[in-house]
Amino acid sequence: MDYFNRKGFHSIVLQALVDSENRFVNVNVGWPGSVHDVRILSNSKVFRRGEAGTLVPQSVRILARVPVPVVILGDPVYPLLLWLIKPYPGTGLSTRASNFNTRLSRACVVVECALGRLKGRWQSLLKLNDVRIDHMTTLVNACCILHV
Numbered sequence: 112m113d114y115f116n117r118k119g120f121h122s123i124v125l126q127a128l129v130d131s132e133n134r135f136v137n138v139n140v141g142w143p144g145s146v147h148d149v150r151i152l153s154n155s156k157v158f159r160r161g162e163a164g165t166l167v168p169q170s171v172r173i174l175a176r177v178p179v180p181v182v183i184l185g186d187p188v189y190p191l192l193l194w195l196i197k198p199y200p201g202t203g204l205s206t207r208a209s210n211f212n213t214r215l216s217r218a219c220v221v222v223e224c225a226l227g228r229l230k231g232r233w234q235s236l237l238k239l240n241d242v243r244i245d246h247m248t249t250l251v252n253a254c255c256i257l258h259v
Contacts, residue, residue, distance in 0.1 A: 115143030121239065125251055128183065133225040135255040141248035148188050150180050157183075161194040184219050229258050
C-alpha cells in the first residue's frame with residue numbers, strides 16, 4: 112500500500128533540482144508515492160548539504176544592480192530555509208508579496224517544463240511498469256541522466 116499515492120494509483124516519487132537550462136542537477140527517486148515531499152526532502156543529500164552550507168555557493172549575483180543570494184526555489188509545501196525559498200502563503204497578500212509569488216512561480220516553470228519533457232521523451236514513465244522497485248529507480252535515474 113505504500114506505493115499508492117494520494118490519487119489512488121501506484122507510483123514512486125521523483126524529487127528533482129533543475130537548473131535554468133532544464134537540466135537535472137540532482138534527483139532523488141524511489142520513495143513510495145504515499146510519502147510526503149517534505150519527508151523526502153528532509154532525508155535527502157540536498158537537505159543535508161543545504162543545512163551544512165555546501166549546497167549552493169555562498170555567493171551573490173547582481174540582478175538589476177541588486178545583490179541577490181543564490182538559493183533553491185521550492186514549492187509551497189517545503190519549509191522556508193536560508194537556502195530554500197518558497198512563495199508567501201495565503202490569500203490577501205500585499206502587492207509586494209503577490210509580485211514575489213508571481214515571479215517565483217515564473218521561475219519554477221522551468222522545473223515543470225523539464226518534468227514535462229522528461230515524461231514526453233520517456234513515455235514508459237507514464238504507465239504501469241512490471242519491474243522491481245530497484246529497477247524502476249534505476250530506469251528513472253537513467254532517463255534523468257539522458258534528458259537534455
